[in-house]
Amino acid sequence: MNIVDPAAIEEQLQATWVQLGQEKKVRASTFNLVVFAKQCPRIAYYRTVMQKMIQKFPCRILFITEENTPAPFLQTAISVLNLEDSPGAACEQIDIAASPSSMQQVPFLILPHFLPDLPIYLLWTVNPKEEHPLFASLAKWANRVIFDSESADNLQAFAEKLLSLKEEKRARALQLADLNWARTEPWRNLLAALFDTPKRVRSLYEISHIDLSYNSKETPFFTHITVQSLYLVCWLSSSLGWTFISQKDGKYLFQNKEKKEVAVQLSSRTEEDQKPGAILSCKIKTGDGLEIDAYRAPGQNQRLQIQIASSERCDLPYSFPLGEIQLGQSLVKEIYTQTTSSHFLNTLSQLIQMR
Amino acid sequence: MQQVSFHPLEEPGRSAKKIDPCALVIFGATGDLTARKLAPALYNLGREGLLPANFAAVGFARRPKTDEIFREEFKTSVSQFSRVKPVEENFWKTFSENIFYHASEFDQDAGYLALANRLKELDAKKGLRGNRLFYLSVQPKYFPLIIEKLRKNGLIYDAGQTDRFSRVIIEKPFGHDTKSAEELQATISQHLHETQIYRIDHYLGKETVQNLLVFRFANSIFESLWNYKHIDHVQITVAESIGIGTRGHFFEEAGLLRDVIQNHVMQLFSLVAMEPPVNLSARAVRDEKVKVLQSIRPLSEADFREAAVRGQYAAGYVDGKEALGYRQEKDVAPNSSVETYVALRLFIDNWRWAGVPFYIRAGKRLPKRSTEIAITFKDAPGVLFQQNGHMHDPNVLAIRIQPNEGIAMKINCKVPGLSSPIQPVKMDFSYGTYFGGASIEAYERLIWDAILGDSTLFARSDEVAQSWQIFTPLLEFWAKDPAAPIASYPAGSWGPPEAENLFKNTHRAWRIL
Numbered sequence: 001m002n003i004v005d006p007a008a009i010e011e012q013l014q015a016t017w018v019q020l021g022q023e024k025k026v027r028a029s030t031f032n033l034v035v036f037a038k039q040c041p042r043i044a045y046y047r048t049v050m051q052k053m054i055q056k057f058p059c060r061i062l063f064i065t066e067e068n069t070p071a072p073f074l075q076t077a078i079s080v081l082n083l084e085d086s087p088g089a090a091c092e093q094i095d096i097a098a099s100p101s102s103m104q105q106v107p108f109l110i111l112p113h114f115l116p117d118l119p120i121y122l123l124w125t126v127n128p129k130e131e132h133p134l135f136a137s138l139a140k141w142a143n144r145v146i147f148d149s150e151s152a153d154n155l156q157a158f159a160e161k162l163l164s165l166k167e168e169k170r171a172r173a174l175q176l177a178d179l180n181w182a183r184t185e186p187w188r189n190l191l192a193a194l195f196d197t198p199k200r201v202r203s204l205y206e207i208s209h210i211d212l213s214y215n216s217k218e219t220p221f222f223t224h225i226t227v228q229s230l231y232l233v234c235w236l237s238s239s240l241g242w243t244f245i246s247q248k249d250g251k252y253l254f255q256n257k258e259k260k261e262v263a264v265q266l267s268s269r270t271e272e273d274q275k276p277g278a279i280l281s282c283k284i285k286t287g288d289g290l291e292i293d294a295y296r297a298p299g300q301n302q303r304l305q306i307q308i309a310s311s312e313r314c315d316l317p318y319s320f321p322l323g324e325i326q327l328g329q330s331l332v333k334e335i336y337t338q339t340t341s342s343h344f345l346n347t348l349s350q351l352i353q354m355r
Numbered sequence: 356m357q358q359v360s361f362h363p364l365e366e367p368g369r370s371a372k373k374i375d376p377c378a379l380v381i382f383g384a385t386g387d388l389t390a391r392k393l394a395p396a397l398y399n400l401g402r403e404g405l406l407p408a409n410f411a412a413v414g415f416a417r418r419p420k421t422d423e424i425f426r427e428e429f430k431t432s433v434s435q436f437s438r439v440k441p442v443e444e445n446f447w448k449t450f451s452e453n454i455f456y457h458a459s460e461f462d463q464d465a466g467y468l469a470l471a472n473r474l475k476e477l478d479a480k481k482g483l484r485g486n487r488l489f490y491l492s493v494q495p496k497y498f499p500l501i502i503e504k505l506r507k508n509g510l511i512y513d514a515g516q517t518d519r520f521s522r523v524i525i526e527k528p529f530g531h532d533t534k535s536a537e538e539l540q541a542t543i544s545q546h547l548h549e550t551q552i553y554r555i556d557h558y559l560g561k562e563t564v565q566n567l568l569v570f571r572f573a574n575s576i577f578e579s580l581w582n583y584k585h586i587d588h589v590q591i592t593v594a595e596s597i598g599i600g601t602r603g604h605f606f607e608e609a610g611l612l613r614d615v616i617q618n619h620v621m622q623l624f625s626l627v628a629m630e631p632p633v634n635l636s637a638r639a640v641r642d643e644k645v646k647v648l649q650s651i652r653p654l655s656e657a658d659f660r661e662a663a664v665r666g667q668y669a670a671g672y673v674d675g676k677e678a679l680g681y682r683q684e685k686d687v688a689p690n691s692s693v694e695t696y697v698a699l700r701l702f703i704d705n706w707r708w709a710g711v712p713f714y715i716r717a718g719k720r721l722p723k724r725s726t727e728i729a730i731t732f733k734d735a736p737g738v739l740f741q742q743n744g745h746m747h748d749p750n751v752l753a754i755r756i757q758p759n760e761g762i763a764m765k766i767n768c769k770v771p772g773l774s775s776p777i778q779p780v781k782m783d784f785s786y787g788t789y790f791g792g793a794s795i796e797a798y799e800r801l802i803w804d805a806i807l808g809d810s811t812l813f814a815r816s817d818e819v820a821q822s823w824q825i826f827t828p829l830l831e832f833w834a835k836d837p838a839a840p841i842a843s844y845p846a847g848s849w850g851p852p853e854a855e856n857l858f859k860n861t862h863r864a865w866r867i868l
Contacts, residue, residue, distance in 0.1 A: 006675025
């Protein structure tokens with residue numbers, strides 16, 4: 001990382017690329033990614049995510065860090081990020097570190113450095129409930145704003161904030177996403193695939209019990225381990241038209257469209273070789289006698305064992321590849337998806353109901 | 356069959372253009388333009404062998420000084436501002452022998468007579484054949500005086516003379532509205548024929564601007580798309596990150612519309628929108644430029660309010676440093692209502708452009724220096740590749756005039772992988788990558804053309820007049836109530852939010868450059 005004067009950023013980048021051009025390196029960029037993070041241990045995680053992501057999707061990264069210092073502070077730096085799988089290409093990162101008192105300069109520093117005609121994505125890693133002066137200016141330019149609900153202590157408040165943003169910026173059709181939502185995609189796809197026939201879809205509306213377990217392992221970067229499970233539950237309930245009744249000690253009661261009770265139990269256990277908060281198993285029982293049990297087979301990280309039994313038959317268990325999201329992949333998935341997922345918005349609405 | 360050329364030793368299209376000997380007299384020789392642009396341009400033309408073999412440059416200014424002192428100052432300017440450094444001493448030794456200085460006030464006949472005698476001596480000594488090129492690098496208020504004196508003292512000849520020529524290069528602004536432009540034209544026309552007047556707009560000297568005609572008319576694929584059937588809108592941006600600097604006096608009288616839009620922007624506009632000329636003669640090209648300017652729909656009273664926005668920069672940040680607001684700049688009134696930003700929406704009422712809006716914006720203290728023409732094409736029918744009801748981006752052809760000169764085309768592409776999201780990507784041509792090296796500067800090209808007698812890259816009187824006709828009503832509207840609030844924008848931003856109103860009820864927006 002080379003610290004440079006803000007006025008010299010493009011000139012320095014140009015000089016760097018001229019030099020790299022002699023090594024036959026090509027400048028690659030498919031979009032602009034603005035990342036805002038506060039100085040904290042989790043920043044290391046985001047930098048790792050960036051490094052992973054650019055291997056397949058090189059981009060210009062504008063990484064803004066808010067430093068924990070009351071004194072005015074502003075520093076800019078540039079770096080070139082190599083692509084391990086494509087030695088002939090590289091992309092660039094512009095780092096801006098600023099104290100809260102210098103933050104008002106940041107939008108002016110960022111603005112000249114967007115690559116024209118490429119989308120602008122904003123990864124806002126801070127809790128959106130905390131009003132931050134930079135958000136409005138950055139979100140204004142972004143084609144898509146991606147949040148990380150890991151930053152939120154209160155998931156309902158997070159959901160409320162996102163829905164209000166969507167409403168506020170309706171005229172501009174602001175696109176929103178959440179990294180944790182992307183992480184639930186394999187399970188959402190799985191459940192959709194399991195209820196894949198007209199008969200199974202009818203059973204879907206007969207769900208009476210769900211037992212969902214998740215990994216209680218925490219790391220310095222992941223402490224809000226219930227998020228993915230809650231998203232899955234709310235997604236199911238909003239998609240199937242359930243009404244929330246009550247919750248206590250991890251047990252959630254809903255009422256389906258037929259006014260029948262649906263009980264969802266969340267439980268946790270620690271699995272060292274799984275990611276924090278990862279959903280470990282999902283057992284579904286329906287009123288018409290269908291039972292589906294999907295669980296991670298021990299020692300098989302990416303695969304599930306699926307066992308399906310109904311009143312008529314009991315299938316042999318089979319193995320199912322979960323298609324787990326790799327590091328950085330959740331971000332990329334959200335980047336390349338257009339518009340805000342209506343399922344995501346419905347999930348957020350359902351979450352808010354579950355106070 | 357062998358082609359018989361006029362001159363047996365000249366091969367059409369291959370031999371260097373025949374360039375006549377001449378004396379170039381620069382009025383305002385001690386000014387900023389001479390130091391920054393004209394001196395380096397002459398030096399580089401000379402260095403590349405493009406000046407006539409028989410050539411002399413005479414600086415004309417008020418302050419007395421010797422030829423030697425002027426030559427030293429000339430060399431200092433070259434060493435500071437030339438695109439090629441350092442000064443080549445061997446070349447400089449012979450080049451500097453063709454540089455002279457003449458001191459006189461602009462209004463003294465004796466000074467002009469002395470100049471005429473000096474030039475006659477140089478004709479004899481250097482074989483200049485009496486050819487004269489006068490560059491008026493002075494304030495426009497002196498143009499009529501200087502031209503009148505030049506004519507009166509025999510320095511300007513009749514246009515019909517075939518044994519020698521006299522031409523005058525004048526710098527913008529050519530008047531400050533329709534009436535003053537007409538008056539200026541009427542005054543200088545008493546002494547000069549239109550063919551002797553070379554109105555410089557240095558944008559026309561830029562390689563990228565000259566390339567507009569080549570790009571449009573030497574590539575068949577684009578011309579068939581270059582119309583209302585395929586183009587959704589055009590955006591022309593002339594953005595500067597610098598403020599007005601030391602030009603407070605001038606800017607307070609002119610404003611941005613006069614400084615940039617009426618001339619530079621309209622040159623870009625006419626080159627983008629014009630019809631193909633019948634040939635590449637100065638007359639044919641300029642005829643088409645005038646024609647398209649004549650086709651611009653006049654701005655109505657409603658347009659003054661809804662299709663034009665003026666702004667003024669307030670304090671902000673540029674390049675990481677605090678920037679003063681316009682009203683805090685030197686020589687600017689603390690309650691000034693002069694615009695440093697203009698955004699406009701224009702329409703051309705002709706077959707090619709019916710219904711296609713042209714959005715123009717120019718301003719000082721914007722986030723970066725960037726001049727660009729962007730052609731946004733109409734959306735492809737979205738039946739095939741819509742994603743969640745979202746249409747993919749339209750194609751955009753972006754012509755970067757400066758900096759990072761080049762052309763980029765935004766197209767849609769499938770993201771590699773099993774699913775099919777679509778992502779815009781760019782095909783990019785960059786001058787620097789293909790052609791390398793420092794290309795010829797605008798003033799070098801223009802001075803060379805003026806010596807050659809090629810006026811293609813100079814503005815014609817009817818072009819100037821037509822351009823003033825478009826904007827004078829708007830200027831008068833703004834002048835009627837100078838105290839009316841002017842939209843403010845922080846230095847370092849892309850202009851006032853009011854500029855977004857030009858896109859009201861459309862799906863369009865200003866490009867983020």
